[in-house]
Amino acid sequence: MRRSIATVCLSGSLEDKLYACADAGFDGVEVFEPDLVVSDRSPEEIRALADRLGLTLDLYQPFRDFEGVPEALLEDNLRRARERFGAMERLGVRTVLVCSNVATATDGSDAVAVAQLRRLGDLAARHGIRVAYEALAWGRFVDDYRHAWRIVAEADHEAVGVCLDSFHILARGHDPAGIEEIPGEKIFFVQLADAPALTMDVLSWSRHHRLFPGEGAWDLGRFVAHVARAGYGGPLSLEVFNDVFRQADTRRTAEHALRSLVWLEDRAARLPGSPPHLRRIADVDEPLGFDYVEVKAEDTGQVEAMLEQLGMTFRGQHRTKPVRLWSSGRARIVLNEQHARDEAPHLAGIGLQVADAAAGVERARALAVRPAVRRTQAGEHAMAGVVAPSGIEVFLDDRPPGDEPAWVDEFRHGHDDAGRRPGAVTAVDHVNVSHGRDAHDEAVLFCTSVLGLRTPPATEAAGPQGLVRSQVVRSASGSVRLSLNVSPPGVSHPEHVALSCDDVVALVRRARERGLRQIPVPDNYYDDLRARWGLDEKTLATLRDHQLLFDRSAAGEFWHFYTPRLGNLCLELVQRVGGYDVYATDNTPVLLAAQDRLDHDRGATVPGR
Template identity: 75%
Template sequence: MRRSIATVCLSGSLEDKLYACADAGFDGVEIFEQDLVVSDRSPEEIRALADRLGLSLDLYQPFRDFEGVTPELLEENLRRARERFETMRRLGVDTVLVCSNVATATVDSDQVSAEQLRRLGDLAASYGVRVAFEALAWGRYLDDYRRSWRIAELADHEAVGVCLDSFHILSRGHDPAAIEDIPGDKIFFVQLADAPGLTMDVLSWSRHHRLFPGEGVWDLGRFVTHLARAGYTGPLSLEVFNDVFRQTDTFRTAQHALRSLVWLEDRAARLLADDGAVRHAAGSAAGSTHGSGLERIADVDVPTGYDYVEIKAEDTSDVEVLLDQLGLAFRGQHRTKPVRLWSSGDARIVLNEQHAREQEPHLAGIGFGVADASEASDRARALAVRPAPRRTQAGELDLAGFVAPSGLEVFLNDRRTETPGGQEPAWAAEFDRGRPGGGGEITGIDHLNVSHGWDAHDEAVLFYTSVLGLEKPSVTEAAGPQGLVRSQVMRSASGAVRVSLNVAPVGVSHPEHIALACTDVVEVARRARDRGLRPVPVPDNYYDDLRARFGLDEATLSLLREHQLMYDRSAAGEFWHFYTPRVGRVCFEVVQRTGGYDVYAGDNTPVLLAAQDRLDRGGARPSGW
């Protein structure tokens, strides 16, 4: 199917938006009326620019408050329509979006609305225009797409059909399956938006909180399968009202938007194929994606685990001190680069001082193990993710890399070698002059906390879901001394990969951290203290609260307090952990999970944020340190 986007999704002037849409690879755009009204370019000039850029102008919108009115107001509405159709003729747009009336409707009658739409169809046809009638979720009388189709059907005019908008349908809880009852040639246009699960009035929800497909809670893939079965062959167009996207870089947002449509087409194509296989197995005629126009890309290759985490800085010596205190072993220096490897078990930390002048320690890259790096790379390229090439020399493993929205580089590897200690990534052999990274208490990487700006969060969620196939449980928030920190955990179904995406308050430098899994957190803490580590101090009030919350005995509380450990418990098990002070923008967490504990001690996060803030401001440690 052709890919389109409403200009209202993007920041900038109308000309900026057209250039960005063409650069991203869209086929067409919807012209939002206000974008044209405020432009100093004539409709003819906009039409000519779109032609030069290879963009079709697919829809002019919105035309509001037309049907369900008195005869006198109908004549005024037809006058307004005549002016809009003249503008559309100058633009070369042949479809207008007509919204269900929210303000001036006084007659709640399907027959009256149909008769008035028929009058509009007559006028539209004289200009070569089609009318796509849409049921707004907050329409005065009409807020259900099934009723808008009933009225369009009653109008019985070749120039009158419907526009189906996923937000207006799904926000009201309407079942989209009835889309398949509408003839495909009477679905004149389709607009798509995802959204977070919110409880609020639908108008505010719509105007401020829409998201691109794949970023919210709705199954838009299934929504598109209904369109395909109905026989719809027009554009799939994005209409996303969002306060963030209207402020971010126009070109970047357009690329982000196209990625969401590519992902959505792939998702819908796979659902259609799966549905066809089920029907075939049940003895019905097998279905397929053939003829749907939906493009399928390479299969998602969900990471099987972490290959490494990379910290970059001009000087990483302070990080090495921390790693040594925590019990990781220096594995060696890279043969050709100023890069060093530390490890323990499957936890591998790469310290990179290459091209890092004046940079403080920060999380710069993640390596993931995958089953087929080539296919995973093909998928990332199809989703137009920016590559992250690295120079390699003869005999070095060339990893496929891509840049996440936060700037973090993500590399994929499917090559492993057998060593006396078990399997390792093949690239680890490029490090020498170190010592074996034996099997201490630290066994691997439990999870990562990655920070990014408020403007990159939704794009980051789409990156990790669409490229890597990670799941996205619900968003949480934690109160820190300088504001709320919003957190979205991305994880593989197995839990082998967990990446927490954090949005800190504007202007606040929120530390990123690497959580190391271990078999005995008390022993790790004891040895680290003997080597000079002073963990992030935990206030006595916290331990008093633990006693009240969990009824811990005094011996356990004393052990926790002695090593500045934090604690959580669920019905499935326990969680013990401590944090190191940060170096630059990075700190480490050491965690031990027992039983089936599978969450992240969210109640402890405000305690951590306050303690780190005291350290950053030079606050004193508790007595005894």
């Protein structure tokens, strides 16, 4: 199906938006009337620009507060429509969006709405224009798409049909299955938006908190499948009101938007009974595990010292690059000093073990994700990679589970025996990635659409400098977990790599003997543990003496600690006991406050990249 987007989704001038939409790969756009009003280009110039860019102008919107009004006001509304139709003819747009009346309607009878829409249809037909009537979720008398369709069906006018908007339908909890009862030729336009599950007035929810498909709580794949089964063959168009998107980079948002639409059509195409004209892209299975984590800096010496304190094994330097490998069990940390002038330690990349790397790359290409390119010498193992929204490079390696990757041989420094000792690091448990608020939704979509990960509910934690929002994305098995964090504006919390072990007490004892420092935990925290969990004095003493944090769920326990930051990175050591499968979010404020105290005590600005 053709892919379109409303210009209201993007920042910038109308011309900027058209260029961005064309570059991203959209087929057409909805022209939001205020974008035209403030433009210094004539409608004819906008039309010519769209033609040159290969874009169709699919919809002119919105036309508000038309039906259900007294006769005198109706005449004025028809005058307004006549003027708008003139502008549409100059633009070359043949469909107008008419929203159900929210402000001026005084008569809620369907008969009045039917008669008045017929008159609008007569006027539109004389200009070669179609009217797409949409039930707004906060419409005064019409707030249900099924009600809007009954009015359109009764009007029985060739120039009057319905517009179906996923937000207005799903925000009210209406069942979209009824869409299949509407003849496809009477569905004049389809608008799509996702949204988080919020409890608030629907108007504010709509105007500020819509999301692109795949980023919210709704099953839009099923919605699109209903539309397709009804016989609709027009554009699938995004209409997303969101304060972040309308302030973000125009081109990046357009690329992000198209990715969501490609993902959505693929998702709908996979549902039973979906029509064949819905396009599918390459299959992707969720990752099987972490292959490696890459840390980059001009000087990685301090990170190496910390890994040695934790008992990990140095596997040697790469034979052609200033890159070193440390490992223990299935945990592999790559330290990269290549092209890192003036850079403090930071998370630069992750490798993921997958069943089919070629299929993953093909899917990423279909989703217009930027490839990550690295030079390899003859005889070196080549892996395909992509760049995540945060800038981290993600490389895919398809090797049998349990096998050591082929690229490890390029370091030539013997075998890892650290992971066999009791209390040793055994694997990468999860990776915490930080990014700005404007990249968060894009990052979630990247992880779900490209990597095939799942999204449990998001959480928030209070730190000394404001709330930190966290969204975990993970595989079903838990072998891959990424925590996507958004810090308050102007605050730089470190990213961290969490390493798992089977005896965190033994590990921290040996690491301390080698000089490891930990994030200090206040005594008040342990008093709180006693109150919350009723821990015995021996367990509390063990936790306090080793500066360990603790959490418990119905399935098991979680013991962990953090190292101080090095640049923009810290390490977390974790032990999951029993079936514990969450992330001790109640401990996050303790971490944030302790890190803040350490940063303040150092009296230095937090290092960046």
